[in-house]
Amino acid sequence: MAVPGGTLDSTIDEIIPDDSDYMRSPTQPTDPTSAEVSLTNVTPPLLDLYHTVRYRVAASQTQSKLVLTVTLLQGSTVIGSWSHTGLSTTPDTFEQTLTEFQASTITDYNDLRLRFTVSNPEVTRDIRIVGEAGESM
Numbered sequence: 001m002a003v004p005g006g007t008l009d010s011t012i013d014e015i016i017p018d019d020s021d022y023m024r025s026p027t028q029p030t031d032p033t034s035a036e037v038s039l040t041n042v043t044p045p046l047l048d049l050y051h052t053v054r055y056r057v058a059a060s061q062t063q064s065k066l067v068l069t070v071t072l073l074q075g076s077t078v079i080g081s082w083s084h085t086g087l088s089t090t091p092d093t094f095e096q097t098l099t100e101f102q103a104s105t106i107t108d109y110n111d112l113r114l115r116f117t118v119s120n121p122e123v124t125r126d127i128r129i130v131g132e133a134g135e136s137m
Helices: 100-104
Strands: 022-024 033-038 052-059 063-074 077-087 092-097 112-119 127-136
Touching: 052 063, 052 077, 052 112, 063 092, 077 092
Parallel strands: none
Antiparallel strands: 022 127, 033 112, 052 092, 052 127, 063 077, 063 112
């Protein structure tokens, strides 16, 4: 994924979203394309409840066939995965709350990553992943 005017980490590191910096998928994806970002400074919670992952995305043009899959990983273990279609051209914040079981599988909060994967070779549009790749754990 491309990062207009910055580094991958600096484009989505805000507590308060900044829609002027983002990473962007290819305009005409022929294969699924991915980007991964590390979650930093995650304090391990006392309970395996109320783990929330937030991210903010938009499409360059509304496109119902575009598929964005966001995967929370620890090492090679998939903790959770969420798919989105029909993304708006206005950035939307998505909040995903992990189940108690999903949260209990996390053993190293310093090894958490989010993988953003865009797919659908029929689509000739792109998506933007903007600020607030945050977590509340």
